[in-house]
Amino acid sequence: MAGKTTPLAANHRALGARFTEFGGWQMPVQYTGVVAEHLAVRQACGLFDVSHMGEVEVRGPKALDFVQWVLTNDVIKAAPGRVQYNLLCTHEGGIIDDLLVYRHEDYVTLVLNASNTEKDLKWLMALAQEAPHSGQVELLNIGTQRAILAIQGPQASAAMEAVGLDVSDLPYMGFKQLGKDGEIIISRTGYTGELGYELYIPASGASDWWDKFAALEGEITVSPAGLAARDTLRLEMGYTLYGNDIDETTNPWEAGIGWAVKMNKGNFIGKDALTELKGKSRRSLVGFTVEGRGIARSGYEILVDGTPVGEVTSGSISPSLNVGVGLAYIETDSCSEGDLVDILVRGKPVQARIATPPFVPSRVRD
Amino acid sequence: MKIPSDLRYCETHEWAKTEAEHVMVGVTEFAQDEMGDIVFVELPVVGSEYKKGESMAVIESVKAVSDIYAPISGTVVEVNESLNDQPELINEDCYGEGWMFKIASSNAEELETLMNAAEYEAHTDA
DSSP states (O other): OOSEEOTTHHHHHHTTOEEEEETTEEEEEESSOHHHHHHHHHHSOEEEEOTTSEEEEEESTTHHHHHHHHBSSOGGGSOTTEEEEEEEEOTTSOEEEEEEEEEOSSOEEEEEOGGGHHHHHHHHHHHHTSTTTTTTOEEEEOGGGEEEEEEESTTHHHHHHHTTOOOTTOOTTBEEEESTTSOEEEESOOSSSSSEEEEEEEGGGHHHHHHHHHTOOTTOOOEEOOHHHHHHHHHHHTOOOBTTTBSTTSOTTTTTOGGGOOTTSOOOTTHHHHHHHTTOOSEEEEEEEEOSSSOOOTTOEEEETTEEEEEEEEEEEETTTTEEEEEEEEETTSOOTTOEEEEEETTEEEEEEEEOSOSSOOOTTO | OOOOTTOEEOTTSEEEEEOSSSEEEEEOHHHHHHHOSEEEEEOOOTTOEEOTTSEEEEEEESSOEEEEEOSSOEEEEEEOTHHHHOTTHHHHOTTTTTOOEEEEESOGGGGGGSBOHHHHHHHHHO
């Protein structure tokens, strides 16, 4: 199978993982089964390899000015030691990527979608050549030097403590550095809706860290979980997935992530277009739960009184609820929360109800 | 991977079992393993007719939608209603409790054109 491998490939093979190609990487898609892995995260704790995520350090005297100029959220509002959800937009307001910013004292680290890392770097490199940042900004692609583990679930804090990592002082969306040179980063972040952490470690030590978590037993159970469970977990929360629910043809307003665009922070790329687009979205991203028999998948058409009003962008079964759930773009004001719509499943209308995610309560702040 | 010797097999991973007056159909262990956790099954309507190779049913796993094709031509005489509430029976016991439907064959010779266990094993190894 084509694709780059993470430093944990041998650990996954030893566990009998099944692999899939994702964003140019060969990633474990499941170990024992997606439903069991999903429920393990909701009920105890799951261990994910997310080393495919891109990591770019932005350094130099104008590093903070630069990210404030290229991103939509207000990076200055994030104090050192905080993680911020942010967007990289085109001049036209389309979403190039959604990402996390790790704010250090005098530099930031951007954590990018694997499939977008090359594109993002190219975009950022070109912008860094322009005035007034030219020569004042350094971009370092550090993704391949590190592995990233995600430890997610109600037992995540106990699991971190059990392997010797103190997380008692970490608030949601906070991070800290450990080790002689600060080479270990722990953040209280995730993509599952559970209490959880992401652990950034040098590639050479990744396998030992993975084994430490996987070997925990007794009251704490940590189950390896693959990309398939990661996808159903994020869908139950209504978190958007780049390439499915957002891309360069969608803008933050219609995608429901306009809260990550700060119009009062000064000028930034895409601001003019986003000012123009605000309040004028012709379509809106909404959630739905399927009430009839069936599962709505990406691409399925949505009808109101027999008239097409939109299309599913992410859809699957919710392993927690055992019903179909998903996200869809619908024509703005064609239906609202609580309304019944029809989704065409193999040509047959199946009833679904418009609902605001999360479909399962979020526990990220527990 | 279990491949019972008394069944016949399709390239699309259905199995067919000759019973007294009809043919019982399901999917193979290879197929259910490839699909992963099965969460939804759409069965054919009793009395409907299909030609060999036509799509008769749908199995959905968490990730994917798979068509189930008629191994032989005929009329549906019974479906496994338990799968409506317990689609996971296909994962747990694909050659037993997880059977899908029974067909009254309209062309008995078609069954002979399907693969035997040894041929199917070679097919899945390829």
